[in-house]
Amino acid sequence: MRSPNPKIYGHVERFVPIEVNGQVFEVPDGIPLIRAFQYIQFELDGLVCDWTLFCFNDTIGCCDCTLTPPGASAPEPGRACCVRVAPGLRVDVLPEGCRLSPPATEEPAP
Numbered sequence: 001m002r003s004p005n006p007k008i009y010g011h012v013e014r015f016v017p018i019e020v021n022g023q024v025f026e027v028p029d030g031i032p033l034i035r036a037f038q039y040i041q042f043e044l045d046g047l048v049c050d051w052t053l054f055c056f057n058d059t060i061g062c063c064d065c066t067l068t069p070p071g072a073s074a075p076e077p078g079r080a081c082c083v084r085v086a087p088g089l090r091v092d093v094l095p096e097g098c099r100l101s102p103p104a105t106e107e108p109a110p
């Protein structure tokens with residue numbers, strides 16, 4: 001695993017698992033969820049988001065998603081720019097314009 005750029009992700013103390021649409025990713029603890037989506041996209045190749053759709057400042061609801069916070073029993077609406085990563089956070093529905101990357105296809109054996 002590459003070391004995350006501290007100018008983008010801040011000082012990373014540890015990585016914690018979050019679940020996104022049923023897939024588990026290890027991301028820096030405590031960062032905004034929207035930044036974790038970027039981490040998953042650019043560092044783990046696990047997500048594709050159209051970042052031109054995002055305001056990044058809690059203005060227009062462009063990062064609305066459905067989440068299950070750690071310890072919660074039911075999903076609830078949330079904004080990825082306002083929620084921070086914590087161990088066990090689950091993203092049930094990604095914001096519009098984001099989707100998981102398709103799994104890498106394996107080369108057929110010769």
Ligand code: FES
Nearest residue numbers: 056058061063081
């Ligand atoms: S990034 Fe626009 S409301 Fe969160």
